[in-house]
Amino acid sequence: MIPFPEEPPRPRRVEIAPGAVHLPGWLDVEQQRHLVRACREWARGPVPMRRTRLPTGGVMSVQSVHLGWYWRPYHYSRTADDHNGARVPELPDWLADLGRRVLADAYQDPDAAVGYRPDVALVNYYDHAAKLGMHQDKEERSPDPVVSLSIGDRCVFRFGNTETRNRPWTDVELASGDAFVFGGPCRFAYHGVPKLYPGSGPNADVGLAEGRLNLTLRVTGLPG
Ligand SMILES: O=C(O)CCC(=O)C(=O)O
Numbered sequence: 001m002i003p004f005p006e007e008p009p010r011p012r013r014v015e016i017a018p019g020a021v022h023l024p025g026w027l028d029v030e031q032q033r034h035l036v037r038a039c040r041e042w043a044r045g046p047v048p049m050r051r052t053r054l055p056t057g058g059v060m061s062v063q064s065v066h067l068g069w070y071w072r073p074y075h076y077s078r079t080a081d082d083h084n085g086a087r088v089p090e091l092p093d094w095l096a097d098l099g100r101r102v103l104a105d106a107y108q109d110p111d112a113a114v115g116y117r118p119d120v121a122l123v124n125y126y127d128h129a130a131k132l133g134m135h136q137d138k139e140e141r142s143p144d145p146v147v148s149l150s151i152g153d154r155c156v157f158r159f160g161n162t163e164t165r166n167r168p169w170t171d172v173e174l175a176s177g178d179a180f181v182f183g184g185p186c187r188f189a190y191h192g193v194p195k196l197y198p199g200s201g202p203n204a205d206v207g208l209a210e211g212r213l214n215l216t217l218r219v220t221g222l223p224g
């Protein structure tokens with residue numbers, strides 16, 4: 001009998017565009033579990049996880065909690081001025097260090113990571129109905145790369161161009177444990193999350209029963 005073909009191993013590093021790199025399976029299960037536990041702690045407060053209010057009056061479908069700086073459309077502050085006024089917690093050194101290690105692997109250059117000092121982390125939680133529209137991360141005054149980590153359900157991460165929110169774009173599937181970096185000529189590319197695959201995550205193995213968790217690290221370039 002001809003054996004059923006095995007799934008090909010996922011590639012370890014995929015350059016999507018100059019400066020944009022996908023690292024499938026960068027986090028092991030233990031690291032993912034640790035991050036899920038940490039996110040549960042941060043979600044409790046002092047600024048609890050919530051849906052960001054938009055200037056249009058609506059709310060984002062993604063729920064989030066921030067470390068280092070509080071983000072709302074379209075600026076940063078230290079305190080949640082549109083919410084409970086509390087100050088966000090510091091971004092822990094171990095998380096910044098994780099960001100540096102992702103960067104070194106993404107750019108295959110330990111030096112690329114040496115001066116990288118992310119000072120804000122956005123923790124985003126997607127339930128099955130949540131999406132994130134095409135946008136640029138552009139409130140930062142630094143050209144340093146954005147590092148993103150994914151845990152839980154798989155999603156389509158739509159990575160576009162720096163000119164418009166429309167095509168051309170590349171749809172990348174981000175799975176639990178994947179890292180994604182965009183910097184250099186891609187730093188201000190439009191991107192979004194149009195689709196989640198409910199039930200596709202490792203669930204109990206990482207301590208996240210459903211949905212998708214994303215951690216996004218950025219350098220604001222703002223004075224301390
Ligand atoms: O969830 C993601 O993968 C992307 C999140 C994102 O683009 C953002 O928080 O600005």
Ligand SMILES: [Fe+2]
Nearest residue numbers: 135136137191
């Ligand atoms: Fe973004």
